[in-house]
Amino acid sequence: MSVHIQAQQGDIAETVLLPGDPLRARWIAENFLDNAVQYNNVRGMYGFTGTYKGTPISVQGTGMGVPSISIYAHELINDYGVKQLIRVGSAGAYQKDIKVRDIVLAMAASTNSNINRIHFNQDSFAPVADFELFTRAVSKAGLLDIPLKAGNVLTSDIFYDADPDYYKRWAEYGVLCVEMEAAALYTIAARFGVRALAILTITDHVVTGESIDAVAREKSLKNMVNLALETAINR
């Protein structure tokens, strides 16, 4: 058992899907995995392991934000030997040509979090997706006929920004959408030499104000989950 995950060695697969929402983790386990067994309930941050097309896969809620996902990614890699981490998250669109329910692959994750500045003595580390996982996801999306956008995303520490125009500078530089964890996931994966990718579904539109409700965020993101699972097993 690690500090935040109550599992034994061998309970967690080498590939883990990472939704922020623990209830989305349960929905994925119940609807996409065979013979899923719950291995974690510490802090209500559910984790399950089952199989997908015969391959062991785990799904672990991470909570919201850089500190929370950093704890789960660190323990999964260092205490349970996880090698591939695929975030399946929701995001808010920054570009007019991106629509609610579109899927975005985070090639890179800019951030306003200060954690990497502290870690790299105020220098700027560029967190990027694993090339192999990224190219696999692009090719699987083609096979599954799932349209994709891919590019730079913003990992923000702020969900409710006091400045309604904050997004505009990022949007001008081509950032596709905002979420709250990918930069931390990519940085920790780089530190420990494992693979990571963030696959995001647009649930809110920062420019138009459109959004989908909490139940849909938990249960309707099927394309993203199918793409993550097909990318994970690579067959």
Ligand SMILES: O=P(O)(O)O[C@H]1O[C@H](CO)[C@@H](O)[C@H]1O
């Ligand atoms: O849907 P999840 O994976 O939680 O991701 C997004 O949703 C949360 C904010 O509502 C943040 O965690 C953000 O990154």
Ligand SMILES: O=c1cc[nH]c(=O)[nH]1
């Ligand atoms: O971080 C997030 C996630 C979803 N939607 C947003 O607007 N921001």
